[in-house]
Amino acid sequence: MPLSTRSQHSTLTQFLIEERRKFPDASGDFNALILDIALACKAIARGVAFGELGQVLGDHRAGEAGTVNVQGEQQKTLDVLSNQAFIRRTEWAGNLAGMASEEMDDPYQIPAKYPRGKYLLVFDPLDGSSNIDVNVAVGSIFSVLRGPEDGRDVQESDFLQSGTRQVAAGYAIYGPSTMLVLTLGNGVQGFTLDPNLGEFMLTHRDIRIAPETQEFAINASNSRFWQAPVKRYVDECLAGKPGPRGKDFNMRWIASMVAEAHRILMRGGVFMYPRDTKDPSKAGRLRLLYEANPIGMIMEQAGGRASTGEMPVLDVVPSALHQRIGLVFGSREEVERIERYHREPTHTEEHNPLFAERSLFRY
């Protein structure tokens, strides 16, 4: 085991200070906020790592009953603890005007005993939490927006900003190693947690997504609910070398979007959770403000693309805090192809041999 102090990598703190020096007027509030978020992520990483020993697996219970969040989803104990970690580590410092989270119905007000700051923090404290009990990688996702600066209580409308207005976005992934992947609007940097030092070290500078790919990720159990452009794209991938794409594709589905996003940043690929007809009351599976927008900003900053299928996801003007949306992201050329399929007239099933009587999508 090499001495950690021999490492040539910068720490997250060093990286942030060097970035701030480029903006002599910056107050330092922003850096302090990112470091507090990083500390929350380290705390969550430790909680996740203890697994069954930490007695934190399973559903969250209040008395006998399980608790359900505003999405109608059963909360895991770690969803609730991770939410608390984000709040407790960031609320005190005077950098935030308010917060919003997947696990809180309404915006969170900074308690009166603390000063209020100029930023809003929006987060998914534990993404992929259905994977927590089976020891598969999970993560946290966050987005930083500008908030009201007059110290008043925040309201839902303060958070309804398009993704292009994000000041910063990032995620932590709790996998074999813990990593923090961050964009401040100037490229994407990856930091690996050094377990000896408890510090995030800059290990992946200026991450760029390969423009082309041969790997896609989608929950194929929803295929009968997909819209025609998505069916067409996946069918063409499955048709492989003899098909219209002329090459074989590989498929992955982890069910932790953070883990899928991370794989795509590392080796390319495309992720799809499109709007489908499974539940017409839902405009998609993923949430715009704390899943699609931060991951979308990271993808775009890494040279990839993020889209609803119809338009860049970062251009969508949100209408509700917990709004859902269809999401496609990853290698630029693949996302553009899926967008093109959405624009082109629908290929009717009769005309497409892949939907013929004995094809891949006939059941």
Ligand code: AHG
């Ligand atoms: P969360 O755990 O925060 O509710 O998010 C889970 C999301 C996302 O991470 C993943 O891609 C997707 O839900 C998985 O959906 P399926 O259950 O349809 O596989």
Ligand code: MN
């Ligand atoms: Mn999530």
Ligand code: MN
């Ligand atoms: Mn979550």
